[in-house]
Amino acid sequence: MGRDAESVLGWRYQPKIIFCRGQGVLITDVDGNDYYDMSSGMMSLVLGHSHPELTETIKEQAERFVHESSWYSNPWAIEFAELIGSTLPGDLKVVNFTVTGSEANEVAMRMAISATGRFDIVSVIRGLHGGSLAVEALTTVGGGRRRGLGPLMIPAKANAILPPFCYRCPINLEYPSCDVACLESSEDLLEHLTSKEVAAIIAEPILVAGGMIVPPAEWLPRLKEMAARWGGLLVLDEAQLAPARTGALWGFEHSDVVPDIVTFAKGMTAGMAICGAVTTPEIAERAAGNLGVPWSGTYPGDPLPAAVALKSLQIVLRDNLTGRAADLGGFLRRRLDGLRDRFECIGDVRGRGLYQMLDIVTGKDDKTPDPAMAERIRYNAMLAGAAFICVKNFIRICPPLIITEAQLDDVIGRLQSAIERSVEGHPKDIDFTASSSLAAAGGPPRVS
Numbered sequence: 518m519g520r521d522a523e524s525v526l527g528w529r530y531q532p533k534i535i536f537c538r539g540q541g542v543l544i545t546d547v548d549g550n551d552y553y554d555m556s557s558g559m560m561s562l563v564l565g566h567s568h569p570e571l572t573e574t575i576k577e578q579a580e581r582f583v584h585e586s587s588w589y590s591n592p593w594a595i596e597f598a599e600l601i602g603s604t605l606p607g608d609l610k611v612v613n614f615t616v617t618g619s620e621a622n623e624v625a626m627r628m629a630i631s632a633t634g635r636f637d638i639v640s641v642i643r644g645l646h647g648g649s650l651a652v653e654a655l656t657t658v659g660g661g662r663r664r665g666l667g668p669l670m671i672p673a674k675a676n677a678i679l680p681p682f683c684y685r686c687p688i689n690l691e692y693p694s695c696d697v698a699c700l701e702s703s704e705d706l707l708e709h710l711t712s713k714e715v716a717a718i719i720a721e722p723i724l725v726a727g728g729m730i731v732p733p734a735e736w737l738p739r740l741k742e743m744a745a746r747w748g749g750l751l752v753l754d755e756a757q758l759a760p761a762r763t764g765a766l767w768g769f770e771h772s773d774v775v776p777d778i779v780t781f782a783k784g785m786t787a788g789m790a791i792c793g794a795v796t797t798p799e800i801a802e803r804a805a806g807n808l809g810v811p812w813s814g815t816y817p818g819d820p821l822p823a824a825v826a827l828k829s830l831q832i833v834l835r836d837n838l839t840g841r842a843a844d845l846g847g848f849l850r851r852r853l854d855g856l857r858d859r860f861e862c863i864g865d866v867r868g869r870g871l872y873q874m875l876d877i878v879t880g881k882d883d884k885t886p887d888p889a890m891a892e893r894i895r896y897n898a899m900l901a902g903a904a905f906i907c908v909k910n911f912i913r914i915c916p917p918l919i920i921t922e923a924q925l926d927d928v929i930g931r932l933q934s935a936i937e938r939s940v941e942g943h944p945k946d947i948d949f950t951a952s953s954s955l956a957a958a959g960g961p962p963r964v965s
């Protein structure tokens with residue numbers, strides 16, 4: 518741990534643990550303790566750790582062909598792109614590969630600006646689209662992320678769409694009688710905040726990091742109409758959702774909408790660095806040749822990650838993990854709703870399929886976020902052998918899709934004891950403000 522602190526600059530949460538092995542839904546630390554991995558790595562391992570067929574593919578591909586110049590192609594990238602296209606509706610068939618999800622969203626921005634000849638990129642408040650500078654500008658999940666970045670944020674961005682956050686409605690109305698009035702108010706924000714040169718509206722089909730905000734089904738179709746009215750494209754960021762996790766292969770399929778550009782990352786990569794932006798041949802043709810489209814770089818679409826991600830998606834489809842996520846998601850949700858009914862600190866449970874979240878509050882009536890309690894729960898759950906991701910007052914439950922009902926049941930039991938310990942005030946001697954998502958919390962700007 519001391520060597521890590523001296524030579525690696527990174528976030529380190531309490532309790533500090535160094536992991537050295539993963540198998541299925543379990544990860545093991547250097548002292549030999551096992552933990553359920555309830556974040557699937559960084560939400561990437563839909564098939565769990567060291568899936569035997571993926572291990573075999575990695576070995577075979579390592580012996581055959583790992584990396585090449587991105588000015589040429591390879592059979593695995595082609596087949597992966599074709600398979601992705603075959604799972605998407607409409608004419609979404611052309612993939613521009615990238616290495617990270619941030620980069621995929623930046624490519625989507627380049628495509629939209631190039632194809633429309635317009636500049637404003639409009640995003641939804643509480644959305645997260647990555648950490649490289651252009652997409653950081655579109656990211657509005659609060660905290661200290663953008664502190665000090667000032668003029669490095671692209672000026673042609675407008676964080677102008679109110680989130681469809683029914684639990685804490687931004688305009689104090691109630692669904693369904695509101696008729697999704699947050700969108701109508703957003704139209705007014707667009708009028709005042711943009712230069713009326715809208716290239717794209719970008720959104721997550723479920724706003725995950727901003728609070729697992731699951732929009733009403735009519736929200737995305739109406740967002741697409743809004744984008745079209747303003748002359749822009751609709752870009753949907755599937756980094757957290759695809760494939761299969763929500764009980765649909767693509768998260769947006771819960772709504773009747775076909776976006777103009779879809780970006781993918783995390784779960785589509787099987788933990789290898791192969792992300793991308795998918796669009797129609799028509800938009801690709803209009804975009805190509807400007808603003809660095811098509812994007813290439815050093816690694817996008819390399820044979821090793823392409824072969825592994827291809828195999829992973831084939832398995833997801835072959836084993837109907839979409840149906841499995843829907844079924845097990847129902848079980849998980851019932852158990853989490855049970856915890857909500859039992860504990861005053863769980864204000865709400867939100868999510869779809871095998872991606873759920875607890876909204877931790879000081880009390881059910883006032884709904885005041887309680888990030889310190891959420892951190893205590895995450896900490897105690899880790900001691901109980903279950904690793905959850907927790908940002909602010911949001912604890913996410915995001916297991917590999919291969920988890921069994923018995924394992925989920927075991928995890929919920931551990932989570933319940935962790936909540937009981939936290940309600941009793943444990944741990945008493947740890948300052949989370951220096952070690953967790955609270956370390957990046959907001960507050961006034963630092964003056965040096």
Ligand SMILES: Cc1ncc(COP(=O)(O)O)c(C=O)c1O
Nearest residue numbers: 617618619645646647756757782
């Ligand atoms: C919705 C969404 N988009 C994009 C990204 C950025 O992906 P990456 O970290 O691979 O750049 C994230 C990362 O958490 C995300 O949640």
